[in-house]
Structures are given as C-alpha cells and as structure tokens.
Amino acid sequence: MKPDYLIVGSGLSALTFGALMANSGKTVQILEAHEHPGGYGHTFTMAKKYTFNAQFHYVWDCGEGQTVNKVLKKLGLDQEITFERYDPQGFDHMRMPGYALDIPSEPEELIQRLSALFPEFKINIRQFVEAVEKTGEGLKTLSPPIKPTELLKHPIEVFGTVLYLHSTLQDVFDKFQLPQAAQTLLALQWLDFLLPPNQLSFYAWVALFRGYQAGAFYPTQHFESVINALVKVIESHGGQVLLNHEVKNFRVVDKTVTGVEAIDLTTHQTHEFTGDTVICNIDPKKAAKMIGVEKFSKTVRRKLDYEYSASNYMVYCVVKDIDLRDYGFGKWNLFHTGHQDLNAAFAQMYDRHDFSNPSFAITTPTFLTGARGDCPEDCQIVEFLTVANYGYFKQLRETSHKAYTQKKQEILDSILDVVEKHYVPNFRKHMVFHITGSPTTNERFCWSPHGNSYGSSLTPRNMGLGRLNQETSLKDFYFCNASSGYPGFAPTIWTGALLYQKLSGDEILGTS
Numbered sequence: 001m002k003p004d005y006l007i008v009g010s011g012l013s014a015l016t017f018g019a020l021m022a023n024s025g026k027t028v029q030i031l032e033a034h035e036h037p038g039g040y041g042h043t044f045t046m047a048k049k050y051t052f053n054a055q056f057h058y059v060w061d062c063g064e065g066q067t068v069n070k071v072l073k074k075l076g077l078d079q080e081i082t083f084e085r086y087d088p089q090g091f092d093h094m095r096m097p098g099y100a101l102d103i104p105s106e107p108e109e110l111i112q113r114l115s116a117l118f119p120e121f122k123i124n125i126r127q128f129v130e131a132v133e134k135t136g137e138g139l140k141t142l143s144p145p146i147k148p149t150e151l152l153k154h155p156i157e158v159f160g161t162v163l164y165l166h167s168t169l170q171d172v173f174d175k176f177q178l179p180q181a182a183q184t185l186l187a188l189q190w191l192d193f194l195l196p197p198n199q200l201s202f203y204a205w206v207a208l209f210r211g212y213q214a215g216a217f218y219p220t221q222h223f224e225s226v227i228n229a230l231v232k233v234i235e236s237h238g239g240q241v242l243l244n245h246e247v248k249n250f251r252v253v254d255k256t257v258t259g260v261e262a263i264d265l266t267t268h269q270t271h272e273f274t275g276d277t278v279i280c281n282i283d284p285k286k287a288a289k290m291i292g293v294e295k296f297s298k299t300v301r302r303k304l305d306y307e308y309s310a311s312n313y314m315v316y317c318v319v320k321d322i323d324l325r326d327y328g329f330g331k332w333n334l335f336h337t338g339h340q341d342l343n344a345a346f347a348q349m350y351d352r353h354d355f356s357n358p359s360f361a362i363t364t365p366t367f368l369t370g371a372r373g374d375c376p377e378d379c380q381i382v383e384f385l386t387v388a389n390y391g392y393f394k395q396l397r398e399t400s401h402k403a404y405t406q407k408k409q410e411i412l413d414s415i416l417d418v419v420e421k422h423y424v425p426n427f428r429k430h431m432v433f434h435i436t437g438s439p440t441t442n443e444r445f446c447w448s449p450h451g452n453s454y455g456s457s458l459t460p461r462n463m464g465l466g467r468l469n470q471e472t473s474l475k476d477f478y479f480c481n482a483s484s485g486y487p488g489f490a491p492t493i494w495t496g497a498l499l500y501q502k503l504s505g506d507e508i509l510g511t512s
C-alpha cells in the first residue's frame, strides 16, 4: 500500500489530520511506536479496572462554533463526541497559604474578586485584566492564516498585542504593578505551561487563560472516546493505524522525503513504508536529526533551534470509600502552592529538585462527567501534577533504580502531606491504587525527547515570529505536532486541521 499520506506518530494533531484526509477520500497510513494511539492523549488501564488519560486534564475551544466543534462537525462526530463544561463560576481553584481565588469565566467578575482581595490595587487589577482582553482579541486576529482585511479592521488591538511580542507574563505583571499574591493567584495554573511567570510568554498565558475563561471542558465519554473516534474515521475509510511501529529513519532522495524505515516492535523486523506525502507528528528536531539537519534550509534550521519545554511528574491515583466532593472537589481543578513566589517555587523544584514545599495541580476526572467507566462506582480518580527535571531523573534512573524510585516516592509523600494538611485529612487511608510517572516515563511511553511536556518551551522566543510551522523546506514532507503548531488538545486539533486545510484547499476553520 502506498498511501496518499504516510503519517509518523499518532498524536492528536496527526489523528486529526489523518481523519480529515481519510474523510475527504484520501488514503492514510499512520505508524505509531506505542501500543496505544493518541500520543500524550492516550488512555491506559491499570489493575484491569482503573483507566487514566496519560496527560490531558481539561481543554478549551470545544463549544459550539469553536475549533474542536468545527472539526468534529466536518467529520460527522459532533453528536457522538460531546463535552461537559467546568464550573464557569470557578473552573480553576487557586490556593495558597492565606489566599483563595476561584477563577470565573467573566473578566468583570475576576476583577471584582481580585479587587476584594487587594482593594488598594483595584485600578491596577482592572488595567491588567483589560490588557489581557485586548491582547487576546489581537492574538485571534494575528493567528494564522492571517487575513489582511482582519488586521485592518482591528488596528488598535493588533498594535497593542504586537507590543507584547517579547514579554513574559512577569513583565506584564510588573508593568501593571500587581501585588505578589495577586500575581501568584493569577499564574497558579503554571502547570498548564510548566514555566513560571518570569519565563512564560505572555501570549501563551493570555491564549490559554482566556481560552479556559470562554469554556473549560472535559469530554463526556472521557478522552479515550475522542482518540477512538478519530482512529475509527481513518479505519472506516480504508486507512490504517499501525501500532508498535517505531520509525527509525526517513528515506530522502534529492530533498524529497519518500518514505520511512520502521521496526515492528512485536516482531523486531524492519519494514519500509512509502507515501506520496510524509507527515511528521514526532518531534521535528528529532526527525530533522534522523534526516540530517544540513538537508533543511537555513530558515527552517533556525526555527528548529528551540529548547524543549520542561518535563513533569504525575501521580495517577484511586481513592475508595470517600467522596472527595465533601472536601471541596468538583467540576474544577485545584492548584496549590506553598510558596508565594512561583518563580522561586519553580527554581526550587526544577533546578534544585527540592519538593519540600511543592506547588502542584490536583484534578478529579471522575467528577467532570456523569459517564462513569474510569473506575468502579465506589472509587474516584485523582491525579496530581508537578514539574520535574528530565536530566536529573534520567541520571537517577541510569545510575540507581533505587534512588529513582525513592525520589518519586519522596515527591509523592511531599504532595500527600500537603493534601492531608490542607484538603483531605487521612487521604492516604483511602488510597487503593497509585502509580507515578516521571520525565523518563514520558520518554519511554510517548517517545518524547527529554520527556518534554509541551514540545518547544513556551517562552517569548519560541512563541515569536521565528516559531516553527508545518513547512520543512523538503519536498512532500510536513511537520504536524505541538512544536510546529501549538500544544494542547484544541491547539493540536487546530494544528492538524490547519495542515489539512493547506494541503486540501478545503477551508474548514474559518474565523472563530
């Protein structure tokens, strides 16, 4: 079989692109190294009864008429794949000693809540939130494919937005002189970027913050249903998703990518695959190394010179004979920090590997949809997430498995101590299952270089004009993943759809 599109990797952007192409009558073949499709969006089952999504927690841009909905409609999946909304009165619950703020959907309500906490900074708070709104509108106009008529219609927003091109979130906090505690409450979803305010692109923060304000969602039938539905579209149109196939090399003839060499991890045999066009969902930098970086144009080489985003530490956990709703959990996430300064908290954990005063997220997927099936009725699933340094964990794992396991346990204990002290007394007594994931787990199960969480790091440099896109400068070869588009559920769906739009000429995204 020589498909129209040979796709390397089955992450969400690849599945979206593949499903759209298959649906339009093209032949599609996907090669995936893992035993599950979906990349970071894959779901796994433990102890035969607990299912966990590897990395997705909550998502945005899924409402009627928004990106995800447009793509699902095109695929005829919008009735099958539906979403539940988080509490608009407070989708992110920010907690730190002495302060609590639930982030509401309405910007005006956010101003009121913050002003009640910091009355002497009312004006600064209003100005900051208004700048966020304006920048968000400007970013929409500037998002590709850019329409010159739109730029002309919104010159003030566009100009105001461009001014922040090189800004970190910290730069903008400083500009509006927000008090430290207000900064921390606003930036406490830093786990969604795995970067602290002084490194995080203001653009990235605005896009995500406003995205969740407009609607934070969870799929009614869990994330697995989205991945399975996309795979089904591909297969039902005669396409293939071949699991356990690790691509080891690309075939390149005169700057044209013609196919790949892949090893079947179940038989250890190597096979060649060809395609009229090859789509690369794996990390672009890793693919470029396999191909030979010198084969790419200077411009693409420059764009490939990005730093990876930080890696993470996850706890997938099940509790029994307790209802966490009695302890303040529900249709929202909880973000905790012991440290008032998130820049310092990040450095303590990421650079010094000291988790004695951790900053972390707690998510409770069981409460987000009435559709159960993720665990038995008398259980609830809870997940904890924080940052972790790949180099450190890699070294621990290679030098002493005992030390590696001990470090994972130490972080878990530190998080659970906080949980028992501040949120759920005797939490440990109710834990019936847990498993932890480290940066090297990401590398092993999702083939992600350095265990990176979001592809290229979300700094102003990587989010600026030199950001990589689908263009590779090689013939019949395109990038299609978080680093060549944007990371996240909706952004990777957008990335796949944008490439489909470009190669098929079928305009499905329009303006949102």
Ligand SMILES: Cc1cc2nc3c(=O)[nH]c(=O)nc-3n(C[C@H](O)[C@H](O)[C@H](O)COP(=O)(O)OP(=O)(O)OC[C@H]3O[C@@H](n4cnc5c(N)ncnc54)[C@H](O)[C@@H]3O)c2cc1C
Binding pocket: 008, 009, 010, 011, 012, 013, 014, 031, 032, 033, 034, 037, 038, 039, 040, 041, 055, 056, 057, 058, 059, 060, 245, 246, 247, 248, 281, 282, 283, 312, 385, 445, 446, 447, 448, 452, 453, 454, 480, 481, 482, 483, 486, 487, 488, 489, 490, 492
């Ligand atoms: C801790 C964490 C939390 C997150 N939380 C959220 C969230 O709450 N909401 C949200 O919207 N987003 C979240 N994300 C981001 C989101 O998961 C990713 O941005 C998105 O899933 C990336 O999709 P992708 O298409 O780039 O491909 P990936 O998911 O990176 O998939 C790439 C695929 O390629 C395969 N592959 C790699 N090398 C090879 C090879 N040589 N041969 C064959 N196959 C190969 C991999 O196995 C993988 O399946 C989170 C990510 C992390 C890490």
